[in-house]
Amino acid sequence: MSLAKKHLDTAINDEPERHPGYTMVWDMVRNVRPPQWLIKGHLEADSLALIYGPPKCGKSFLAIDWACCIASGLEWKGHRTKTGTVFYIAGEGHAGLSRRFLAWMQTNSVEASQLRIGVTPTAIPLMNLEAAMMVGNTIARMAEEHGAPSLIVVDTLARNFGGNENATEDMNRFVQHVDQIRRPWNATALVVHHTGKDEASGPRGSIALRGAIDSSFSITRDAAGAIVMEAIDMKDAAPPPNLAFSLKVAELPEIREEDGSPSTSCYLDLLAGYEPIRKSNSSAGKGKNQTRLLEALRTLYREAEARLEGTGREPRIDIEALKEASGLTDRRRFSEARQALEKQGAIRVDHPHVYLT
Numbered sequence: 186m187s188l189a190k191k192h193l194d195t196a197i198n199d200e201p202e203r204h205p206g207y208t209m210v211w212d213m214v215r216n217v218r219p220p221q222w223l224i225k226g227h228l229e230a231d232s233l234a235l236i237y238g239p240p241k242c243g244k245s246f247l248a249i250d251w252a253c254c255i256a257s258g259l260e261w262k263g264h265r266t267k268t269g270t271v272f273y274i275a276g277e278g279h280a281g282l283s284r285r286f287l288a289w290m291q292t293n294s295v296e297a298s299q300l301r302i303g304v305t306p307t308a309i310p311l312m313n314l315e316a317a318m319m320v321g322n323t324i325a326r327m328a329e330e331h332g333a334p335s336l337i338v339v340d341t342l343a344r345n346f347g348g349n350e351n352a353t354e355d356m357n358r359f360v361q362h363v364d365q366i367r368r369p370w371n372a373t374a375l376v377v378h379h380t381g382k383d384e385a386s387g388p389r390g391s392i393a394l395r396g397a398i399d400s401s402f403s404i405t406r407d408a409a410g411a412i413v414m415e416a417i418d419m420k421d422a423a424p425p426p427n428l429a430f431s432l433k434v435a436e437l438p439e440i441r442e443e444d445g446s447p448s449t450s451c452y453l454d455l456l457a458g459y460e461p462i463r464k465s466n467s468s469a470g471k472g473k474n475q476t477r478l479l480e481a482l483r484t485l486y487r488e489a490e491a492r493l494e495g496t497g498r499e500p501r502i503d504i505e506a507l508k509e510a511s512g513l514t515d516r517r518r519f520s521e522a523r524q525a526l527e528k529q530g531a532i533r534v535d536h537p538h539v540y541l542t
Contacts, residue, residue: 223255223335223373225265226425227416230335231371233364233397235418237378237388238404240486241499241541243412243432245277246285246453247404248340248377253289255336256300262428262455269335270301272324276308276344281498284450288435292452303327310347311339312355317362324366333370339363340377342394350390360397382483387417406542410530411456429459474513474522479531481511486541501538 221230228234228251238244254261258268275282282304290297305323310316324334339345348355367374376398381389384405388395395401401418411431416424430453440448482502489500504523513519523539526532533540 220422221267222265223267223269224251224261226422227261227264227400227402228336228373228375229399229422230267230373231367232373232399232420233360233367234373234375235378235388235394235398235401236375236404237380237401239380239384239541240483240490242404242406243430243453244377244404245340246432246451247402247414247430248338248375249282249285249289250453251375252302252336252338253286253293253295253300256302257293257295259293259295267335270327270332271303271336271338272327272334273302273304273338274309274311274320274340274345275304276341279304279306281450284437284440284448285452287437287439288450288452291435291437292433301331303331308344311345311362311366312348312359314362316347317366321366321369324370328370334367334372335370337363337367337372337374338377339374342376342378342390353391353393356391356393357397360394406530410542411459412453429456430454431456472522472525474518475525478507478511478513478519478522479526482507482532482539482541485510499540501540504534504537504539507539 222228223230236244236247251261252271252273253259254266255269256271258266260266286297286300286302289295290300303324305320309320311320324337328334342359343350346355346359348359350356363374363376376394378388378390378394380387387403388401395418398418399420400416400422403415403417405413405415407413407429411429414428414430416427419425432451433454434449434451436447436449438447442448485502485507486500489502493500508514508519511519511522513522523532523534527534530542533542
């Protein structure tokens with residue numbers, strides 16, 4: 186067994202109880218260091234970070250952007266990065282994720298050989314100790330060949346959990362296992378997570394997660410349809426200013442559809458100088474019919490995501506199915522509510538389907 190594996194196996198199993206000891210403050214401050222950043226001002230080294238937001242708001246695209254910039258050493262939107270190996274625990278199928286990586290490489294002029302990123306073939310139930318140990322040993326093997334990881338991405342929590350997100354005990358165990366995986370390497374773990382039904386309440390599930398993290402970033406769509414990133418929690422640093430992005434489409438000539446046309450994927454493009462306008466997370470400013478329609482669409486989206494889990498495919502909701510689910514059987518009232526939401530940027534219509542934005 187390699188030294189790295191021994192180190193990890195010791196760290197991830199329960200250790201015997203020890204006396205904590207103590208350090209005098211004068212010894213602590215004598216060797217104090219400034220923050221060590223993976224991404225200057227945003228993502229600190231040796232920490233637990235969280236990206237969260239509603240479905241289809243760009244969370245995974247941000248995680249991929251961060252991972253690729255760290256793995257390649259490129260700056261992230263003008264912010265210095267520290268180059269390191271990345272381990273990506275993927276909940277989605279490889280096909281969709283591969284296209285996203287290709288889109289990033291193409292738009293940043295980076296070759297695949299320049300990205301030291303290892304990706305799991307399947308989701309991993311990290312609440313399970315044996316599964317977490319397996320991940321740790323896999324990372325140890327990767328570290329021997331490609332270098333110790335700086336960043337470990339869990340995308341998403343829901344697909345890599347294996348328990349009840351609302352149970353404090355389960356969430357604490359998940360956090361403990363993620364910490365035990367990353368600590369032998371002093372790596373940062375970045376967890377991608379969803380909001381609940383009430384987006385204003387923050388990350389979905391037990392508050393034990395939010396209590397454990399060092400930094401968190403909320404990802405939403407504003408009234409103009411821009412993707413807005415806001416630092417919500419920064420444990421030991423001032424929060425950076427909000428940033429806004431658009432989701433641009435990239436053609437992938439390496440991948441051809443059945444009709445010969447190039448496949449596509451997306452990437453985040455910074456909206457420089459843009460002043461984000463945050464959308465309200467409540468129904469304030471929306472009429473009764475608009476609220477009913479939007480809530481029905483969100484419900485249908487959640488159901489579709491559950492059916493499509495692991496496929497990498499985007500939910501698309503039939504307009505007639507949405508009309509039935511909303512209870513707006515009167516065609517005029519349904520059309521008015523739909524057009525109002527479309528104008529606000531809350532939904533996108535591409536007949537015969539409708540999408541959350």
